Amino acid sequence: MNAEKVIFICLTIAIGAAITPFVTMYTIYEVDRIYRLNNTPIASNITVTIDYGNGTIENHYDLAANTPLKALQLVAVVSIQSSIYGDYVDGINGHFGDTTHGWGYEVNNVSVMDAASDYILGNNDRVLWEYFLFEW
Incomplete structure (x- = not known):
């Protein structure tokens, strides 16, 4: 494996690890918001x-x-x-x-x-x- 591939793989893993908490947090927020709106009496x-x-x-x-x-x-x-x-x-x-x-x-x-x-x-x-x- 050449150095460019190793750098690319490391960057991909680092970016994925950095983004995952934000995506998870936003998903939880949206699920909670939709649940509240759908289960709120008129x-x-x-x-x-x-x-x-x-x-x-x-x-x-x-x-x-x-x-x-x-x-x-x-x-x-x-x-x-x-x-x-x-x-x-x-x-x-x-x-x-x-x-x-x-x-x-x-x-x-x-x-x-x-x-x-x-x-x-x-x-x-x-x-x-x-x-x-x-x-x-």
């Missing part, structure tokens, strides 16, 4: 408010959903970008984010950092979707 009496940032505000009452994203999808046409961090809402009813504006959400007047597809709603929660200016 919350009732959810209110969804959509603030387009231009004076137009829509209110939708008495919805049943287990995540802010599912609640929004009941009342609007939603464009989603998926990433390893979860689903990001980049458009609602044709109103899309750009380099300076985007969509964010609050639950019960508290800003949430979880992806809208991951946050679990409870009965009587109020979800506000707001088109806002990024503050860089």
Whole structure:
């Protein structure tokens, strides 16, 4: 076996050993997330408010959903970008984010950092979707 093959095999083993914990950790996270979402009861009496940032505000009452994203999808046409961090809402009813504006959400007047597809709603929660200016 020549030196190049030995180096290649050693690098392959080293890279595989370095990546394996991250792949395993991400897989466990995803399995847990999917289990929680599939085994979470649907919350009732959810209110969804959509603030387009231009004076137009829509209110939708008495919805049943287990995540802010599912609640929004009941009342609007939603464009989603998926990433390893979860689903990001980049458009609602044709109103899309750009380099300076985007969509964010609050639950019960508290800003949430979880992806809208991951946050679990409870009965009587109020979800506000707001088109806002990024503050860089």
